[in-house]
Every structure is written in structure tokens, then in C-alpha cells.
Amino acid sequence: MVKIPAFEVEQWMDTYENTPGVLNIAETCASSISISQLAEFHSKSKDGSAPPVIDFSRPMTYGAIRGSDELRRNIAALYEGGDDHAAGALAPKDIIVTPGAIAANHLVFYTLIGPGDHVVCVFPTYQQLYTIPETLGAEVSLWRLKAEDQYVPDVSELERLIKxxxxxxxxxxxxxxxxxxxxxxxxAKVIEIARKHDIIVFSDEVYRPLYHGLPESDIPPSALSLGYQKVVATSSMSKAWALAGIRLGWIASRDKGIIEQLAMARDYTTISVSQLDDQVARYALSAEVRPALLRRNIELARTNLALLEKFVQDHADVCSWVKPTAGTTAFIRFSQKNGKPIDDEAFCKDVLDKSKVMFLPGTRCFGHGHDFNGFVRIGYVNGTDVVQKALENLHAYVAEHLS
Ligand SMILES: Cc1ncc(COP(=O)(O)O)c(C=O)c1O
Structure with missing residues (x-):
């Protein structure tokens, strides 16, 4: 039997997120909304003529196997035509719906990767993206993101990693x-290298399009939109759309061969997704709902990031970061006042114990044998009241314990 290492982020969340009174700033979803709240984002909600989110009269059949046409059309609309105009916009046939991005990612590796393959994966990132190919018998090289490069991948390093x-x-x-x-x-350079060596580019875009810190002109397109056929992208309703509880994600690719391979493998684990989830997701991504929902989450991210930035500035003697430009997470390094990095795991446990603030230790959850001494990951797109209170408590903890 294959030995499967622990998925550290998920284990940490599972162990600590139900601590009584916890101020959870570990969670990476934009603060989750209810189905009733979702209905309020519909452009016709004010005059009472918006359709209901769920049609309760529908028989609960399996539904469309790859996801309803309407949902897949709405997902396809999230991807621009891109630089390769010949490729055009995505179509429903280019999308397969899955139970969350976590299942989408798993399916991509399970279908496309096996013993004898080599995979290059950016690092740090969500552990699933390098551990699953390893458990499938592939050799994985980590492509390290460095703080001094603002965590932008160094393409010359990628060239060296290709085998x-x-x-x-x-x-x-x-x-x-x-x-x-x-x-x-x-x-574009990653795509150029992949094309030269005929390599698949797999882009986990679960935090797209939560671009809240960049001018419009600097917002990158999906990797699907740069004119290369062999790109697979995954995403979901969890992060940018604040609907993690419906467990709905997807895989998108312009490569018909890849989509058919994925669909064939998926038959063994997923007949279809929940038809309630499909209805909710199609509503949230409809042209009448999507803009207002995204605006809410981008505004929430901006408001909360400003609070976190103030905290980092006010505590510059003990913490430092590269300010995030997108998504929901920040990777912050804490040290003693003498510059010695704190033990991040002991720190996270002690902060939770003494001040009820929960976030994740960098080395344990993102290290994979490498060391992120002093780093913690904070999810700052939780409710503003939670983030505010958590930072107040953290301030008091730091004042007392980091000398
Ligand atoms: C990079 C990344 N990919 C995928 C996932 C899984 O998301 P979900 O299954 O909720 O769509 C997460 C969740 O934290 C993530 O951070």
C-alpha cells in the first residue's frame, strides 16, 4: 500500500479550528456567506423579482454528469479569450465540475502523473500539489519562491529544473x-518553456480572481489564456466566491484529449456533484450575481489587509512580510526583538492558548523538510470584526511575550 504523508494544513485546521472562543485567522476562504445572503447579491434582489437560489421542485437525479450546461457556461465566462485570439473563449465542453478544487487537483494528478514522471512544483504552496504526485511515484522538484523576489517564480531556475x-x-x-x-x-515565459519541452502546465487558480492589490493593467490572465493548448487550470467556489460549503470546484482545459482522459478517470470516483451545489454555484456565477459578490470579497480583502498592514508596520521590530497582492493569505515572519526567529509551531500553539488567535505554522504546514523558521500563515479575509479582535489580542501577546 502507498504510504500517504499527513496533509499538515488540513490536520492543523481540523485539530484547532473548533477550539472554544477561537478567533480564526487561519481560514483561507473569503468570509463565507449563507444561501440567503447569496440571494441578496442578485441585481434584481431589491425589487423582489430575483429568482430563488434553489429550485426545490427539481427531482434529485444525478443530473448532468460533468456539471450542468448552465454552470459550465458560467464557469467558462470566468476565463478571458486571452492572448491567443484563435483559441477564443472557453466553452462548457472545456470544463469538468468536481467536489471542490481539492478533488479537481487530485484528479489531475491521478490521471496524468505516474511512476517515471518528473514534476516541477512551485514552493511553498498547498501541500497537495507536491505530495500527491510523490505518492503516485513521480519525482518532484520544488521550484522555490523567494521573499527577495517578492515570491515571483524565477524562470531561469525553472530552466535548470527541467529534465x-x-x-x-x-x-x-x-x-x-x-x-x-x-x-x-x-x-508567458513558463508557457514558452513548457511549449519548448512539450510539458503540461497545471495552474491551481483557486484564489483567482481575488486580485485586490494590483492596478487593473497588472492583473494576469488565467494560464489558460496564453495560447498554449496543454494547460490545465483548477478552481472552485470556496475562496473568491465565499461558498466553500457547497464543495464545488472544476477543471478547465482547452486540450480535448486531456479533458476526455480526466472525465474517464473521474467516472470511477464522481458520478456527478450534488445537484443542490450545482444550482447554488450556477446562481453565484451568473452575470446577475457574480459582479456584486466579487466586489464584496475584494472590498473585504482590502479593508482587512489594511488592518494587517498596520499591524505589521506597528510591530516592525518583530515581524516582516512581502505584502500580498491577491488571494486571502499572508506569510509573515515573526522574530524576537533581537532578530532571532521564533519557533513558529510553538508560537502558534502558545498564541492560541493564551489569546485564542489561530493561524498556521510555516515550517510544519509548508516546510516539507525545508525550514520556514518564524513564518506563520494568516488568512485575513475572514470577517473584519474577527480580524480586528484577533490583531488586538495578538498585539497584547506580542507586547508581553516577544521581548
Ligand atoms: C491552493 C489551494 N488549492 C486548492 C484548495 C482546495 O480548495 P477547495 O477544495 O475548497 O475548493 C485550497 C484550499 O485551501 C488551496 O489553498
Whole structure:
């Protein structure tokens, strides 16, 4: 049997997120909304003529196997035509719906990667993206993001990591945990290298399009929109759309062969997704709802990031960061006043114990044998009241304990 290492982020969340009285700033979803709140984002909600979110009269059949046409049309509309005008916009046939991005990611690796393959994966990132290919018998090279590069991947390093058997390059844009954006020009170079070596580019875009810190002109497109066929992108309703509880994600690709391979493998684990989830997601991504919902989440991210930035500035003697430009997470390094990094795991446990504030230790959850001494990941797009109170408590903790 394959030995499956612990998924550290998920284990940490599971262990601590139900601590009584917890101020959870570990969670990475834009503060989740209810179905009733979702209905209020509909452009016709004010005059009472908005349709209901769920049609309760529908028989609960399996529904459309790959996801309803309407949902897949709405998902396709999230991707621009891109630089390759010949490629055009995405269509429903280019999308497969899955139970969350976590299942989408798993399916991509399970279908496309096996023993003898080599995979390059940006690092740090969501552990699933390098651990699953390893458990499938592939060799994985980590492509390190560095604070001194603002966590933008260094493409010359990518060239050095490519081998004869490199099957896939895995990127994560916007990145978890750093909140950094990979710019369009860098994406284009990644695509150029992949094309030269005939490598699949797999882009986890679960935090797209939560671009809240960049001028419009600097917002990169999806990796799907740069004119290369062999790109697979995943995403979901959890982060930018504040609907993690419906467990709805997807895989998108312009490569018909890849989509058919994925659909065939998916038959063994997922007949279809919940038809209630499909209805909610299609409503949230409809042209009448999507703009207002995204605006709410971008505004929430901006408001809360300003609070976090003030905290980092006020505590510059003990913490430092590369300010995030997108997504919901920040990777912050804490040290003693003498500059010695704190033990991040002991720090997270002690902060939770003494001040009820929960966030994640960098080394344990993102280290994979490498060391992120002193780093913690904070999810700052939770409710503003939670973030505010958590930062007040953290301020008091730091004043007393980081000398
Ligand atoms: C980069 C990344 N990908 C995928 C996921 C899984 O998201 P979900 O299954 O809720 O869509 C997460 C969740 O934290 C994530 O951070």
C-alpha cells in the first residue's frame, strides 16, 4: 500500500479550528456567506423579482454528469479569450465540475502523473500539489519562491529544473501561502518553456480572481489564456466566491484529449456533484450575481489587509512580510526583538492558548523538510470584526511575550 504523508494544513485546521472562543485567522476562504445572503447579491434582489437560489421542485437525479450546461457556461465566462485570439473563449465542453478544487487537483494528478514522471512544483504552496504526485511515484522538484523576489517564480531556475522526463509544471496563482501574484510576463515565459519541452502546465487558480492589490493593467490572465493548448487550470467556489460549503470546484482545459482522459478517470470516483451545489454555484456565477459578490470579497480583502498592514508596520521590530497582492493569505515572519526567529509551531500553539488567535505554522504546514523558521500563515479575509479582535489580542501577546 502507498504510504500517504499527513496533509499538515488540513490536520492543523481540523485539530484547532473548533477550539472554544477561537478567533480564526487561519481560514483561507473569503468570509463565507449563507444561501440567503447569496440571494441578496442578485441585481434584481431589491425589487423582489430575483429568482430563488434553489429550485426545490427539481427531482434529485444525478443530473448532468460533468456539471450542468448552465454552470459550465458560467464557469467558462470566468476565463478571458486571452492572448491567443484563435483559441477564443472557453466553452462548457472545456470544463469538468468536481467536489471542490481539492478533488479537481487530485484528479489531475491521478490521471496524468505516474511512476517515471518528473514534476516541477512551485514552493511553498498547498501541500497537495507536491505530495500527491510523490505518492503516485513521480519525482518532484520544488521550484522555490523567494521573499527577495517578492515570491515571483524565477524562470531561469525553472530552466535548470527541467529534465528529459518532466511531464508537468505546477503553478499556483495567486499563491497560497504568500498571497503573491505571478505576473503575465512570467506566466508567458513558463508557457514558452513548457511549449519548448512539450510539458503540461497545471495552474491551481483557486484564489483567482481575488486580485485586490494590483492596478487593473497588472492583473494576469488565467494560464489558460496564453495560447498554449496543454494547460490545465483548477478552481472552485470556496475562496473568491465565499461558498466553500457547497464543495464545488472544476477543471478547465482547452486540450480535448486531456479533458476526455480526466472525465474517464473521474467516472470511477464522481458520478456527478450534488445537484443542490450545482444550482447554488450556477446562481453565484451568473452575470446577475457574480459582479456584486466579487466586489464584496475584494472590498473585504482590502479593508482587512489594511488592518494587517498596520499591524505589521506597528510591530516592525518583530515581524516582516512581502505584502500580498491577491488571494486571502499572508506569510509573515515573526522574530524576537533581537532578530532571532521564533519557533513558529510553538508560537502558534502558545498564541492560541493564551489569546485564542489561530493561524498556521510555516515550517510544519509548508516546510516539507525545508525550514520556514518564524513564518506563520494568516488568512485575513475572514470577517473584519474577527480580524480586528484577533490583531488586538495578538498585539497584547506580542507586547508581553516577544521581548
Ligand atoms: C491552493 C489551494 N488549492 C486548492 C484548495 C482546495 O480548495 P477547495 O477544495 O475548497 O475548493 C485550497 C484550499 O485551501 C488551496 O489553498
Amino acid at each position: 528529459k522526463n518532466t511531464k508537468m509544471i505546477v503553478i499556483n496563482n495567486p499563491n497560497n501561502p504568500t498571497g503573491a501574484t505571478t505576473p503575465r510576463a512570467v506566466l
